[in-house]
Amino acid sequence: LGTETFVGSSGRVFPDVMKASPLLRAWLKRLEAQGATLRTRHRWIGFADGGYVFETPEGRSIVHCDAALLALGGASWPRLGSDASWLPWLSEKGVEIDAFQPANCGxxxxxxxxxxxxxxxxxxxxxxxxxxxxxxxxxxxxxxxxxxxxxxxxxxxxxxxxxxxxxxxxxxxxxxxxxxxxxxxxxxxxxxxxxxxxxxxxxxxxxxxxxxxxxxxxxxxxxxxxxxxxxxxxxxxxxxxxxxRPIGEAISSAGGIRWSGIDDDFMLKALPGTFVAGEMLDWEAPTGGYLLTACLATGRAAARGIEAWLRG
Ligand SMILES: Cc1cc2nc3c(=O)[nH]c(=O)nc-3n(C[C@H](O)[C@H](O)[C@H](O)COP(=O)(O)OP(=O)(O)OC[C@H]3O[C@@H](n4cnc5c(N)ncnc54)[C@H](O)[C@@H]3O)c2cc1C
Structure with a gap:
């Protein structure tokens, strides 16, 4: 992403500027150049007619797609949007989910x-x-x-x-x-x-x-x-x-979609074509970059799974 980095005494890699926003801007630019379209203020509210229903500023819309990657987070700090509202919608489709518990919490x-x-x-x-x-x-x-x-x-x-x-x-x-x-x-x-x-x-x-x-x-x-x-x-x-302390105050959450519910490519066994990544999955890690690293790593693995799925 064109950012200079250094390796800290802990062995972790940091951007020289010690800020995330330049990385985010560069990342968005790269995605746009690769043909990605970002639709903000779209809230997924469940399934209907074989598609994904979204609430958008222009009203409801249903998206039909060949593959989807859900990266909706866990259940901690719900005020930032990750409120696990998806849990019953996936449960109803037969996805096995363990109740969320606070992790990295007081x-x-x-x-x-x-x-x-x-x-x-x-x-x-x-x-x-x-x-x-x-x-x-x-x-x-x-x-x-x-x-x-x-x-x-x-x-x-x-x-x-x-x-x-x-x-x-x-x-x-x-x-x-x-x-x-x-x-x-x-x-x-x-x-x-x-x-x-x-x-x-x-x-x-x-x-x-x-x-x-x-x-x-x-x-x-x-x-x-x-x-x-x-x-x-x-x-x-x-x-x-x-x-x-309550899960709403925790830094991350344990629990989520069981590993037995996905295949090696992070595709939901109960919903072929739907992939999942990040804190939605049932794992936990300490703070200090390990959570973000695992989210990015599972996102990458799921994206590779989607490529393989689309190739048929
Ligand atoms: C205060 C705090 C400090 C942290 N510090 C660190 C740290 O130092 N190091 C570290 O590694 N990790 C840290 N973490 C944890 C890290 O931020 C998370 O593990 C990581 O962001 C989870 O990524 P994710 O993509 O799975 O989910 P999220 O980052 O939670 O992203 C999920 C996104 O999906 C959106 N979403 C959810 N439901 C819907 C829906 N129905 N429709 C549309 N959008 C939806 C949410 O709004 C959100 O934007 C911290 C977390 C907190 C709260």
Whole structure:
């Protein structure tokens, strides 16, 4: 697309200008040059008379085509247009679809009123978090209702599935990843047992602010007085999550059209000639470009499928 790029330290490719709009303009130009016609403000509203019915500024129209590629997105952020309204229309045609679930989403935590008032919006930096997905370093943000941000999203699928299967889940935090439990125990033991919890944490573990407050929220009272047990809590503090935040707030969605419902060319088995790509399909990926990459890759694969289909 004529855009200079560079490879970032993460190995990902970025446009030099760090903006998407020049790429989009170049892409639209290329499509037009290849003979594509873009019809904006057309909303697909279902099937009729063997065609696709659209609501357009000029009224309803039915499009009959040799092949169609549906790339209508998942169910997150519906205000941007991807509202999964297509789900019943494809279901009725026999397409197997799994219910959409929030992915890369925040979680509800039952904060105390004082914690919520004081720390909503506060980032929690330089921690590691563990769930069934593994242990990752990173940061997240305290919200009025719970937790969100990249480190939470990385554990999102595991926490969500645990909530579904077991009814409860927790994200386990290491609030002092640079220190061993032995060293923390030693340093906390040196503190005057009569000094306040905050002072012992600050002097013995260099913890204050939101990290100290998280311990106050979730470390049982009996563990706070004992240096060994307190060190254990600092290294593995379970933060219970109660439910996912609503799908309308999630960055992406899991669920969608089952892989068993499409062939190797991304054509719907129940609707020959109709291909699907992107988040409509049942997969999920972390943020950081992986979602867009998978959408573009499945779009390309489906387009190749259409070429093969049209060749007969
Ligand atoms: C806030 C936010 C941040 C994100 N950040 C990242 C990121 O950093 N990296 C990353 O990889 N991904 C990110 N994503 C995810 C990424 O944007 C999506 O995975 C991707 O856009 C999905 O592409 P898609 O083509 O499947 O669907 P969409 O991009 O959702 O496109 C579907 C289109 O179909 C249209 N449509 C739906 N129904 C109809 C209908 N009936 N008739 C006509 N048109 C219809 C919609 O209006 C929409 O324009 C982010 C998402 C959000 C919400």
């Amino acid at each position: 979680f509800v935590v039952g904060w105390s009123e004082s914690f919520r008032e004081r720390f909503a919006g506060e980032p929690v930096k330089s921690v590691t978090a563990t769930s069934g997905a593994g242990t990752f370093p990173g940061e997240f943000v305290i919200s009025a209702n719970g937790i969100e941000g990249s480190l939470v999203y990385a554990h999102g699928a595991s926490l969500r599935d645990q909530l579904l299967n077991r009814g409860s889940a927790a994200l386990t935090l290491d609030l002092a990843p640079g220190r061993t439990i032995e060293r923390l125990t030693r340093d906390l033991t040196r503190q005057d047992a009569k000094s306040s919890f905050s002072n012992r944490l600050r002097k013995g573990a260099s913890l204050d602010g939101v990290k100290a407050a998280l311990l106050r929220e979730f470390a049982p009272e009996r563990d706070r007085a004992d240096p060994g047990r307190l060190a254990g809590m600092i290294k593995a503090l379970p933060v219970p999550v109660l439910e996912t």
